[in-house]
Amino acid sequence: MDYGEHEPGRPTADAEYLRTEYETSRRIIILLFILGTLFLFDIVTTQIILITGGIEMNPLMAGIVAHPILHFIVKILFLLVIFPVSLVAERKVKGSSAFLYWTLITLYVFVDANNAFVIIPHLPH
Numbered sequence: 106m107d108y109g110e111h112e113p114g115r116p117t118a119d120a121e122y123l124r125t126e127y128e129t130s131r132r133i134i135i136l137l138f139i140l141g142t143l144f145l146f147d148i149v150t151t152q153i154i155l156i157t158g159g160i161e162m163n164p165l166m167a168g169i170v171a172h173p174i175l176h177f178i179v180k181i182l183f184l185l186v187i188f189p190v191s192l193v194a195e196r197k198v199k200g201s202s203a204f205l206y207w208t209l210i211t212l213y214v215f216v217d218a219n220n221a222f223v224i225i226p227h228l229p230h
Contacts, residue, residue: 150220
């Protein structure tokens with residue numbers, strides 16, 4: 106087959122590439138949204154714990170979580186850093202962005218679950 110020709114009904118290599126890029130970007134955005142939601146839940150639950158007399162167990166975050174706006178800014182900055190990193194990583198190693206996001210999502214599911222279990226006993230009966 107000559108350059109530029111393709112079988113009727115079959116997408117060209119360019120169309121296939123664009124479809125793959127679209128699906129990858131879509132998946133990354135969905136995972137970023139899930140991670141961002143978990144970050145927001147972490148911020149809210151951490152603030153509830155601090156207000157009710159609890160303490161931040163992560164020494165790296167202790168000074169940051171004392172200021173809710175700073176905590177929010179740090180989480181947003183983290184998302185703004187990992188988004189382009191995940192795009193570059195995905196182009197270099199297929200599937201690496203999904204691994205990155207699922208690792209972070211799993212970590213934050215445990216963080217948020219821990220926060221919820223700390224809060225639940227303090228809820229009014």
